[in-house]
Amino acid sequence: MKAPILEIRNLHARVGDNEILRGVDLVVYPGEVHAIMGPNGSGKSTLAAVLAGREDYEVTDGEVLFDGKNLLELDPEERAREGLFLAFQYPVEIPGVSTATFLKTALNELRKHRGLQPLDAMEFMNLMQQRAALVKIDPAFFTRSVNEGFSGGEKKRNEIFQLAMLEPRLAILDETDSGLDIDALRIVADGVNALRSPDRSFLVITHYQRLLNYIVPDVVHVLYRGRIIKSGTKDLALELEAKGYDWVKEFAEVTA
Amino acid sequence: MMTTLEQTSSNLSPLERIYAEHRYFIESLNGHNQGKLSHLRLRGIEELQRLGIPTVRHEEWKYTNLYSLLAKQFAHARWVDESVASHIVSQFSQWGTVVPVVNGRLVASTAPGIFSLKEVASSDNQLVQRLGTIAVSEGNAIVAWNTAFLEDGVVVRIDQHSPKDPIIITSVLDTRQGNVMAHERHLVEVAPGGSATVVFVQRTVGDGEALLNQVLECWVGENAQMLILIVQDGTANSHAITTHEIELASNARLQMVTVSIGGGFIRNMPAARLVGEGAHAELYGLTIADGTMLVDHHTVVDHRVPSCTSNELYKAILDGRSMGVFNGKIFVRPNAQRTNAYQANRSIVRSPRATINAKPQLEIFANDVRCTHGCTVGRLDKEAMFYLRSRGLSPAEAEALLLTAFAEEITAQIPIESIRAHVNATIEHLFHADELA
Numbered sequence: 042m043k044a045p046i047l048e049i050r051n052l053h054a055r056v057g058d059n060e061i062l063r064g065v066d067l068v069v070y071p072g073e074v075h076a077i078m079g080p081n082g083s084g085k086s087t088l089a090a091v092l093a094g095r096e097d098y099e100v101t102d103g104e105v106l107f108d109g110k111n112l113l114e115l116d117p118e119e120r121a122r123e124g125l126f127l128a129f130q131y132p133v134e135i136p137g138v139s140t141a142t143f144l145k146t147a148l149n150e151l152r153k154h155r156g157l158q159p160l161d162a163m164e165f166m167n168l169m170q171q172r173a174a175l176v177k178i179d180p181a182f183f184t185r186s187v188n189e190g191f192s193g194g195e196k197k198r199n200e201i202f203q204l205a206m207l208e209p210r211l212a213i214l215d216e217t218d219s220g221l222d223i224d225a226l227r228i229v230a231d232g233v234n235a236l237r238s239p240d241r242s243f244l245v246i247t248h249y250q251r252l253l254n255y256i257v258p259d260v261v262h263v264l265y266r267g268r269i270i271k272s273g274t275k276d277l278a279l280e281l282e283a284k285g286y287d288w289v290k291e292f293a294e295v296t297a
Numbered sequence: 298m299m300t301t302l303e304q305t306s307s308n309l310s311p312l313e314r315i316y317a318e319h320r321y322f323i324e325s326l327n328g329h330n331q332g333k334l335s336h337l338r339l340r341g342i343e344e345l346q347r348l349g350i351p352t353v354r355h356e357e358w359k360y361t362n363l364y365s366l367l368a369k370q371f372a373h374a375r376w377v378d379e380s381v382a383s384h385i386v387s388q389f390s391q392w393g394t395v396v397p398v399v400n401g402r403l404v405a406s407t408a409p410g411i412f413s414l415k416e417v418a419s420s421d422n423q424l425v426q427r428l429g430t431i432a433v434s435e436g437n438a439i440v441a442w443n444t445a446f447l448e449d450g451v452v453v454r455i456d457q458h459s460p461k462d463p464i465i466i467t468s469v470l471d472t473r474q475g476n477v478m479a480h481e482r483h484l485v486e487v488a489p490g491g492s493a494t495v496v497f498v499q500r501t502v503g504d505g506e507a508l509l510n511q512v513l514e515c516w517v518g519e520n521a522q523m524l525i526l527i528v529q530d531g532t533a534n535s536h537a538i539t540t541h542e543i544e545l546a547s548n549a550r551l552q553m554v555t556v557s558i559g560g561g562f563i564r565n566m567p568a569a570r571l572v573g574e575g576a577h578a579e580l581y582g583l584t585i586a587d588g589t590m591l592v593d594h595h596t597v598v599d600h601r602v603p604s605c606t607s608n609e610l611y612k613a614i615l616d617g618r619s620m621g622v623f624n625g626k627i628f629v630r631p632n633a634q635r636t637n638a639y640q641a642n643r644s645i646v647r648s649p650r651a652t653i654n655a656k657p658q659l660e661i662f663a664n665d666v667r668c669t670h671g672c673t674v675g676r677l678d679k680e681a682m683f684y685l686r687s688r689g690l691s692p693a694e695a696e697a698l699l700l701t702a703f704a705e706e707i708t709a710q711i712p713i714e715s716i717r718a719h720v721n722a723t724i725e726h727l728f729h730a731d732e733l734a
Binding site: 093095096116117118121122126127129133135136137138142143144147151154186203 | 678679680681683684685686687688689690691692694698699701702703705706
């Protein structure tokens with residue numbers, strides 16, 4: 042078996058005095074899709090933020106290896122260049138910066154890191170058109186400011202479009218399903234499924250099982266009070282949906 | 298005579314120095330100090346004597362220390378070497394019709410309809426009648442100073458038949474014989490229904506310090522349009538005090554874009570007076586400053602009659618020990634009902650030693666008015682920075698992208714492609730230089 046792409050060991054993190062992650066352990070192999078579920082406040086988004094390198098979070102214990110490298114020592118842009126991608130729960134609006142300019146700068150930065158030549162204008166445009174089709178994004182978006190005035194669904198599709206452009210080795214989807222109607226959810230899921238490959242792994246963070254009908258995970262984890270308390274197959278997600286989170290909370294209290 | 302002045306001048310106060318320069322200037326006119334100009338010059342020097350050079354104790358000059366600038370002992374420009382202008386002219390010739398003004402004096406212009414103030418002043422030119430009526434010496438030390446040394450500038454009248462080419466008034470200050478100060482007085486009239494574009498640029502020749510005191514008086518007739526672009530992208534030894542006063546007749550439109558991205562000490566005092574109903578003025582400004590650069594905008598939008606509209610947006614990006622000043626006055630006079638005026642000032646301060654002093658000043662004397670302002674000072678948006686970095690951009694690249702976007706909101710208002718491209722390229726270079734540092 043290949044070496045893991047992500048190894049999280051005993052990860053503790055806090056914001057201010059508030060300890061949110063209290064010993065997360067997780068191993069993801071190339072090509073796997075892991076779902077992380079859990080009730081509100083369990084630490085799901087904190088885990089995504091810590092992995093992406095958001096400043097406000099302080100790691101107090103544990104380690105994270107990304108392709109064998111110490112991820113926590115890297116700046117956010119270095120993590121991206123190594124192949125980590127976070128699809129934001131709340132994508133940021135950037136007035137005045139066009140999607141094309143933004144993605145061209147980002148993509149060429151990643152290519153430089155991989156020892157590749159920057160794409161010329163024509164190659165870049167062709168790539169954008171091809172990848173935009175995956176998530177049904179209108180090429181008119183390319184010249185619009187990043188996320189400015191986009192609907193919730195458009196913002197989430199734009200995240201998956203960026204994922205398709207930047208071709209990460211590990212993509213973290215942070216509640217990408219929140220605020221999506223069923224049609225948008227299907228478009229996003231189809232885009233993600235088209236991007237699944239033996240070299241690419243996904244960490245799908247979600248509150249609801251619904252998304253996992255479309256993006257079928259290899260492993261489902263339940264995060265509760267900053268720890269993974271239960272892991273299983275995709276059936277675990279269905280069981281959670283049927284029984285509610287109280288069922289695993291009881292489980293957590295038994296094993297605590 | 299000149300030798301005497303140079304020998305004694307270092308002991309003189311700035312004002313004494315100006316008087317001495319002025320006496321010498323009047324003598325150098327060799328008896329040509331007659332007529333309307335001489336009358337204005339006399340009023341100018343008397344008014345300057347009465348007002349003095351403003352100090353930081355004056356509310357309007359609180360942050361902008363003119364005395365520290367004048368310590369550089371500028372000599373009133375007396376020599377003109379027209380040849381220095383030629384390579385500068387070629388830099389701007391693709392923008393429009395370049396009119397070089399070297400050390401305050403117009404270099405012979407062949408462009409039709411563009412006159413030298415010096416030449417037309419003695420004639421009965423109707424245009425000269427407006428001189429000193431839009432920018433007046435009374436109560437304004439800078440205009441008084443300029444008027445005391447009134448000698449030359451561009452005089453132009455645009456009507457529907459005039460060439461549409463932008464007029465590029467190119468101020469060249471030649472410091473090869475020492476620090477120099479030049480006074481320019483320009484007069485522009487746009488006839489009813491006409492449309493004019495005037496661009497101001499400034500270049501310094503030599504390593505000395507150069508101070509330009511530029512005054513524009515501009516009348517925009519009924520249904521006429523005026524576009525004024527001021528591109529301040531000079532070297533650190535280029536200093537400028539500009540007073541651009543524009544009066545708008547009914548249904549006239551003014552758009553003014555000031556880009557201050559290079560230079561040393563810059564003080565801009567644009568004033569748009571809406572004196573005809575239905576007139577509209579838009580003022581845009583962009584400051585990008587680093588080092589010890591000072592950029593001070595004191596703007597006036599004066600709604601004097603009913604049913605006029607105005608919009609004003611000034612932005613600044615300040616780094617190093619630079620200082621930005623924005624004072625935006627909007628007057629709505631008692632009978633100026635149905636005025637709609639908006640003003641906004643947004644600044645990004647990038648260094649702990651850079652400062653911005655922003656003061657909106659709305660004085661409203663009518664009741665049926667919509668007049669609002671907004672003012673923000675901040676740093677770059679942290680969320681946007683993280684978003685960009687999470688996609689692989691270095692902090693420097695992410696900053697450059699965000700700052701460029703911030704600046705381009707103003708440069709997008711420059712409707713002439715070649716000028717907009719020049720300004721955007723300069724800005725990109727400024728931010729890229731940062732990235733390499």
